[in-house]
Amino acid sequence: MEQHEIDDMMSNLQDYLERQNINTSRFFRCLNPHHIDSNASMKYFDDCRVYCFGCGCSYDLVGVIGAVEGLDRREAFKKAKEYYYSNFHKTPKLTEKPTKEVSHIKEQKNYEKAYYIWQQNYKNNYEAKKYLKQRGISENIAKRFGIGFNEFNFGDFSFKSVVIPISEHCFSARNISNQDELRYYKPRGSRVEMFNMEALTNNKPYCVITEGEFDCLSFETIGLNSMALSSANNVSKFTKESIPKDKVFILALDNDEAGNIAKESLAKFFDSENIKYGVFDNCGFKDANKALVEDKKQFENSIYKLIEQFDIKLKKLNEVEM
Numbered sequence: 001m002e003q004h005e006i007d008d009m010m011s012n013l014q015d016y017l018e019r020q021n022i023n024t025s026r027f028f029r030c031l032n033p034h035h036i037d038s039n040a041s042m043k044y045f046d047d048c049r050v051y052c053f054g055c056g057c058s059y060d061l062v063g064v065i066g067a068v069e070g071l072d073r074r075e076a077f078k079k080a081k082e083y084y085y086s087n088f089h090k091t092p093k094l095t096e097k098p099t100k101e102v103s104h105i106k107e108q109k110n111y112e113k114a115y116y117i118w119q120q121n122y123k124n125n126y127e128a129k130k131y132l133k134q135r136g137i138s139e140n141i142a143k144r145f146g147i148g149f150n151e152f153n154f155g156d157f158s159f160k161s162v163v164i165p166i167s168e169h170c171f172s173a174r175n176i177s178n179q180d181e182l183r184y185y186k187p188r189g190s191r192v193e194m195f196n197m198e199a200l201t202n203n204k205p206y207c208v209i210t211e212g213e214f215d216c217l218s219f220e221t222i223g224l225n226s227m228a229l230s231s232a233n234n235v236s237k238f239t240k241e242s243i244p245k246d247k248v249f250i251l252a253l254d255n256d257e258a259g260n261i262a263k264e265s266l267a268k269f270f271d272s273e274n275i276k277y278g279v280f281d282n283c284g285f286k287d288a289n290k291a292l293v294e295d296k297k298q299f300e301n302s303i304y305k306l307i308e309q310f311d312i313k314l315k316k317l318n319e320v321e322m
């Protein structure tokens, strides 16, 4: 089978679900046999996958057939072929053969509905709120950035996490338990996306550049305009954006090897573009979030002082109690 034939076959998920008397416009009981779903937590999405908001599992057509009919992936694939591929051949549709480009475009998953549910979860979750408070992030900022809570399940391992939406297609989930090995999780593709890109284009005269999302939220918590590269490897991606020449940039990357290399290449870039920038050392701490948690006063005073050296007047944020 060619890729476009497989894609065609996979696009029959909605049909298969409807044949199981599942209404795909509503939530239904999770199909994962290991998840005893007392609510209806699963939903069909237009990217031809189902997604469970309870256990976090996600299936395509073959996965659903496997779950419903108790088959392994190979057998389920055979079934899918039987149901939809042979039919496809009996009644060939008069569609143009997809061009190479079309067949290479992978539909990205849209998490907007999930964010809404995770945000509702967050509102009533004491553990998640406590975690954010420990990391020094204010409730106002949590609300502004649409932070949510979800428990992800990867078969034999699950973790409770605070979810930071990065775009409709990707998010960063931080494990809120300190015991587990897996500290954070991002869906495939997310690693390359940068966080809070509005900070680059809004009318603020400066922008603080950080590495991690939590560092960005740390600056936002003390009232400063900030974005995150999401990874120290994203410098070249950043420099390909249209960077406003009249903004002052403050480099506040991690104090480690990767952070220092990124800092240097960003400095080189800003020099070559004649863009003003300053370097913030996070008060000697590992990263901005650590500085906020360990000594908020010093963190706030030092970064404000640095930005004001560029003739930028900052209004101190009235402390919002969390």
Ligand SMILES: [Zn+2]
Binding pocket: 030, 031, 032, 035, 037, 041, 052, 053, 054, 055, 056, 057
């Ligand atoms: Zn489930």
